Amino acid sequence: MLTYIRRRLDEHSELVNKVLENIKKNQSEVKNTIREMRNSLEGLNSRVEDTEEHISALDERLEEITQAEQKKEKRIRYNENSLKELWDNITHANICIIGVSEGEERDKGAENLFEEIIYENFPNLRKEIDIQVQEAQRAPNKINPKRPTPRHIIIKLSKIKDKERILKAARERPQVTYKGKPIRLSADFSAKTVQARREWHDIFKVLKGKNLQPRICYPSRLSFRMEGEIKSFSDKQKLKEFITKKPVL
Structure with a gap:
């Protein structure tokens, strides 16, 4: 066991x-x-x-x-x-003539053509101021055959205030003409400035509808009168910042 x-x-x-x-x-x-x-x-x-x-x-x-x-x-x-x-x-004293047919200035010269426009549309203004032209010529850009509009005529004046008086008189007329045909007078801006001025268009109409006396100032500033003061803005961002403080706009 x-x-x-x-x-x-x-x-x-x-x-x-x-x-x-x-x-x-x-x-x-x-x-x-x-x-x-x-x-x-x-x-x-x-x-x-x-x-x-x-x-x-x-x-x-x-x-x-x-x-x-x-x-x-x-x-x-x-x-x-x-x-x-x-x-x-550089072009602050320039006036741009738009819509005059090519060749019109060939015999008489662009300066004489400008004087004819002044006599035809602003005879009293011609008597009030001594308009001195420093230079007058067609814009140098080539004619586009696909868009056969005449080149602008650029008039360089001696005095900026003369340019401003002429353009003010042009705005006050129903129509500016040359030999009876409608033309336009404008400031001679760069392409970027022209675009910047156009961008104010819709805002300008709204301000005008509110009777705020809007203006597009040189070269592309928007100004208007509000509460007895003139407000001026160089771009939409600054205007937007102002509007946030003044919602009445």
Whole structure:
């Protein structure tokens, strides 16, 4: 009986030892697996950090490029505005005659043609002021065969106030003519200034409807009278900022 019990104990002891060995072996494998997973995770973290640094560097470079482009656009706008202002200052005393057929000035000259227009439309004004013409010629741009409108005639006067009086008189007439045919007299603005003046058109009509006496001042400022004061704006953004404070508009 004792022999049997010893034998059974030995068998159980051997089985337990095998189980313990298997457990130790499995623990070792699990540790190795965990170590491998940790190494892989560290590698992934390292690559993520490298990627984040690369993205950060790209973001910084993009910001530099964006700022450079903004500065470039700002310089371009500044140069365009400077050129527009220079042109408008040079042509401040100019009158532009629109609608006179090509060749009309060939025999008599553009200056004499301008004098005929003044006599025909503003005879009293001609007696009141001594209009002095410095230069008179057709605009140098070529005739477009697809749009056969005559080139403008540019009259450069000696005095700005003479130009303003003539244009004021032209606005007060129902029609300005040359040899009975309708023409137009206007200031000689740059293309950008002409566009800037046109952009005030709808706002001008609204202000006029409210009896605020709007005017488009030289070269492209909008002014109107409100509460006894004259308000003047160079662009729509400044007008918008003013309107937010004066919702009555």
